[in-house]
Amino acid sequence: MPELKEGCVKPARGPILPAPPPPVSGAIPSSQEVPMMLAKVGKEAIDFEATAFIEGVGFQPVKLSDYKGKWIVLCFYPGDFTFV
Amino acid sequence: MDVVVLAMSTDSRFVHKIWQEQELSKMVEGGVPFPMLSDAGGKVGTIYGVYDDAAGVDIRGRFIIDPDFVIRAMEVLTPEVGRNPAELVRQIKAFQHVRATGEVTPSGWEPGQVTLKPGPALVGRVWEVWKP
Secondary structure, eight states, X not given: OOXXXXXXXXOOEEEEOOOXXXXXXXXXXXXXXXXXXXXXXXXXXXXXXXXXXXXXXXXXXXXXXXXXXXXXXXXXXXXXTOOO | OOEEEEEEESSOHHHXXXXXXXXXXXXXXXXXXXXXXXXXXXXXXXXXXXXXXXXTEEOEEEEEEOTTSBEEEEEEEOTTSOOOHHHHHHHHHHHHXXXXXXXXXXXXOOTTSOOBOOSGGGTTOHHHHOOO
């Protein structure tokens, strides 16, 4: 993958969901609002894209689905330079 | 175990780089080898139910995802208490065993211990085969 073109701000992108089915003609279009929490055990993981720092590589965009087919541990934490 | 680890916080990739250089590399030789992802904006934390919008950070959540992209386990803690990697490893080994064999693993199972084979013959007889 090519090194990320550098900019100052790069928000994460997600959820990346399959395209919704085309609306039935005459139906009132439903809200496009994304539900708050989508992740559930026993259900498919929700894909996203974010920029990463990788030791020995540098900055690179990473999609969760890049690792499909492997066991993945996705670990959130409150912040760099925190204590625990 | 052949597992990919992805770490994610709301810090930018720049902060991740400096944290690795200034601190993590002094705790882990060569620094942490896994990608450190930036959830700037908290969108990913929101869909995974771990984003604290008052504090603007992702709290301690971890998810085990299998090769079919199905979430098998999640654990979420408020920030004050750190995690137990041994339990994470135990759960991954148990899920990998289940996937490979179709057997199920009782409470606290470690590799090598007895597993259970669900079926009519086992109903009411777990006590005979599993003695914790």
